[in-house]
Amino acid sequence: MNTTTGTGRRGRTLLVAVVALTLTVVGAGFVASAISPPPAHQQGTVGLKQVGPIDEANGFPLWYKDTNNVKLELCLDPNDSNCIMGDVPDPTKPVSFPDNFPDEAFWSAAETSIDYGSGTAQLVTAVEAAFAGGPAKAGDQVSFGRIRLRASGLVDNAEYTLTHPFGVDRLTAEPGAFKGINMTEDIGALTPDGVFDQTLGSRPGPFLKWDPAVAPAAPAGYLGDVTQEHAVVGSPYNTNFFRVEGPRGSFTGSTQLCQDPGLGNDPVALDDCIQTNTFFVQGKLATRMGVQATQASYSTSGAGQMLDIFATSETGQQIVVKGSGVPQTRMREDASRPGRYYARVLTDGPPPSDLVVTNVSDSPATVDHIAPSLFGDKVHVASAVYDNDTRTLTIVAESGADGATLSLRGDLPRVTPTVAQGRTTWTIPNLAVPPPEVTVTSAEGGSDSDDVVVTGGEDTALDVTAVITSDATQVQTNQTLTLDGLASAGTVSSYAWSVTPATGARLTPVGANGSSVTFVATAAGTYEVALTVSGRSSTSTARTTITVASPNVAPVADAGTDLAGAIPTSTVALDGTASQYASAYAWTQAGTDPVQVTLKNPGTANPTFVVPASTQPLTLTFTLTITDVNGTTATDAVRVVTDPGTVSVASASYKRGNQEWRVRGSAKHCSASNLMSIYWNKPAAAPVLLGTATPALALGVCDFDFRLKNTPTALRPTAAGTVTVRSAYGAESGPSGFALQ
Structure with a gap:
């Protein structure tokens, strides 16, 4: 079982942290602000703390700060060996937004992996910048914190405990030939709105950095050298390692077995646990605090205009307002809300087009232009x-x-x-x-x-309307039938039930408010049950007719019509409500079926089950047995045929220069739950899970596009080979050849 997964910028499912948003409208423009979530750890006290001003050069925050007051800037220099980032369209030209900008970049990143005989376990954590629509585009900027956990070649359906610096995740290995775990959690500002506070609620914080007690030291200005593994510190739980624990024999052949037999599921074995204490770490310390104009307005002041300007930055900065016809004015900081700045300046005419707020404490100074459209009168x-x-x-x-x-x-x-x-x-x-x-x-x-x-006063209360619901209208003598009035409309204050004729039948209240009753007749015949509901200002009566048959009439079982095209992972409800004179229901599945499912509530008229995944359509047969009040039984059967769909691979390649996998294809069923799992059929080894992609419908075609950038060493092929794609519904394509480029 894999939870939310994703890889690359395409074919990714994102887990969104829901954060309430408010819009503060000021002047002709508006500034979006978020209710910042608390840090992710230790009861909201440890983790990511603050997001910096927006860099007007690219629309992303200049920095993120953790609860250790470490501020990291976005790494955007492709020539910096301590930075990793996505590809730019033209590597020979400087990075510029949006024409030559990477599709993803990082404020922080930490990664590690452990090889063992049957596969590889990998941990990736990051605070990442990306774009909701794919390539760089103004207005599409998003940010999120990521936790990614992968492990291949594990024991079918076994639960594994993965401990890492930012918590403990317990996951179950996917069954079948391609055993493994693939979980990606992305929490943050995933809907483009110019607000990046939501990322503060993600787990990758405080930032991991090289342990200063272990040589060598981190490069000056960085949390580590991204090309070298090193011991780290920073975990809010003091778990500065990556450990995977599971059943005995899971990691036979690994050189990184845990040395404590108490770890793992077996109290004696050592091959049930692996651990590494070293990570590849990226993090560039922020050198500029930045500034962002957040609000602006004006009011008439004699023959001129009085401008009120608000801005945000880090506390203790020198922020000034400049512009044609505006005296250069230093903004003052709000002592009760550090990092908030304000200035009031006078201009003879409208706000000038070159009006800016400048953080002169930065080197070089950071500037944010205040567009005239932001201004309006108060x-x-x-x-x-x-x-x-x-x-x-x-x-x-x-x-x-x-x-x-x-x-x-x-x-x-x-x-x-x-x-x-x-x-x-x-x-x-x-x-x-x-x-x-x-x-x-x-x-x-x-x-x-x-x-x-x-x-003013209240509205007139709605009239009530009585409604009777019943499982059946035909019963046998002495068979109990439940009648319910809860579907009645309006505000009902009381329920009153009656039956005609009154002899030969009885009504028994169910529950305290009398909204339901049971009906039992001791003599055959036709009876009318009436329900009168009373409200604040009205009453209403509903009636239903119940036909009571002789106790000797034979029951009739009806399991419903056959169902074709049941999609795997969906829930199917069987329907026996058309049966006659059923006092009890019992559903069973044919023992000769290729797969056995678990029926939920098999003793009711409408049990349910989850359609199993399979590589081929399955025919499942269910038998309904009903029993009447005399113990007489009747049976009927229904068949359900599943449709796992199909998967096809259009192209597959691995680019050695970019260390990137790319697999494209299509699927019959286009659903976010029909996740595509891409496996590399590694020579002389078990197939290795590369990642997953979500199919999407475009122009009537259901396509998926998988990309894995910065491929870990263990997943880099040295020669052309094959890949296999399997859908969550069980359909499979491959092996399909991939090109080595």
């Missing part, structure tokens, strides 16, 4: 009140710019406002539903929003 919504009795919405707003024309934004009826003493008032009558908030914009570019306050 708009304030004084009140927004909806009267529920009169259905009238009243909004009052004002602007800091004299004579500014204000407008309502959003899907509201157009009305002519009144303007008096600098305030604009909109009165909107006959509004059936109030908006949760209103936004007022100015022709000068300003904007403000406020929640709508609702006054």
Whole structure:
């Protein structure tokens, strides 16, 4: 069993950390801000701590900081031997955004692997920059923290414990010929919105760095040399190693067996545990703190304009405002919220086009241009009140710019406002539903929003409507039938049941509120059951007819119609509700079926099971046996035929220069759950899992595109060979040849 997996930038499934977002609208532009999640470890106290200002040169944060106050910048120098990054379109030219920019880069990365007789275990951790749509593109910037765990050649269905610097993961090895674990966890700002705080909730923090007590020392300005393995420190749990524990015999032949027999599943054996204490580490210490203008607005001041400018940076920086016609002004820092800066400056005209905030503490100085479109007059919504009795919405707003024309934004009826003493008032009558908030914009570019306050009395309660639900309408004498009124609409305060004729049948309440009853008739005939529900201001009655047959009538079993095309991993519900006079249900599967499944709730009319994966379609047969109140039985069978689909490989290659695998193909079933697993049929060894890809539908074709960059040594072929692709549903393609380039 593999959880969320991924590899490369394409064919990847991302695990998204859900973080509430708020939008603060200021001036003509807006600044998105996130509710930062706490660090991932030790009750939210240890991990990643802060994200730096956005670098206007590429749209990514200049740095991330951990709870040890270590700040790392994004490694973007292809000539820096201590940096790893994605390919740039033209390696002969300098990195520039977006035309010659890598599709992925890293603030931090740490990787290690362990070889053993049957396979390789690998750990990758990183804080990564990438693009949601693939290649570099403005507006598509994303960031995330990654934990990737891979291990091949393991014991089928066995559980393994993987301990690493950022936690413990317990995973079950995928069964079949291609045994292994492949788990990737990406948590962060995976939806492009210019906000990167969500990555602070990911696990790869604090940053791992070379252990200073072990020679050699890390290169100056870096956490380590990415080309050399080295002991590390930084784990919040003091687990500065990568260890895999499992059943006895899992790692026979490894030179990195644990020396403590107490580790692993077997109390005596040593070949149930492997461990390494060295990692390849990347991390470049940030040399610039940066600055980012976050808000800007203006208001009329005599014949000029007063500009209010807000910015963020690291605490203790010298931030100044510059621009034509604006006196150079140093911004002051908010002592209660370090790293927040503010300045008020006066200009004779509109905000200049060359207005910037500059961090002169940086070398070279960091500059963030304030686009004129960011500015607007100060708009304030004084009140927004909806009267529920009169259905009238009243909004009052004002602007800091004299004579500014204000407008309502959003899907509201157009009305002519009144303007008096600098305030604009909109009165909107006959509004059936109030908006949760209103936004007022100015022709000068300003904007403000406020929640709508609702006054007045409550709405009239809905009339109630009685509804009776029942498993059947035909029963035998002395057979118990349950009738339910919970589907009744409206706010029901009481339920009243009755049966006609009253002789020969009885109703017994079920539960405390009487919403359900059981019906039993001692004589054959036709009975009418009535349910009257009462609400706050109304009542409603529903009726249903129940036909009671003689106790000697034969039961009839109906297992439903045969089902074809059941997709593996989906859940199928069998249906025996059309059976007659069933007092008990019992479902069984044919023992001659090629695969046995687990039926959930086999003693009900509608049991379920999960369709098994298989390389070929399977025919599964299920028999329903019903028993009536007299003990008489009846049977019926239903067949379910599965469809694992097909997989094909269009091209496969390994590029030695880039150390990159590339496998493309198509699948019949296009679903995020139909993960494609790509295996290299390694010569003289068991097939090795390279990674996974998620198929995607484009122009009516379900394709997958797998890429593995910076391939680990153990996965690098030296000659052309073959690959095999298997879908999560069981379909398989291969062996298919790959080219060595």
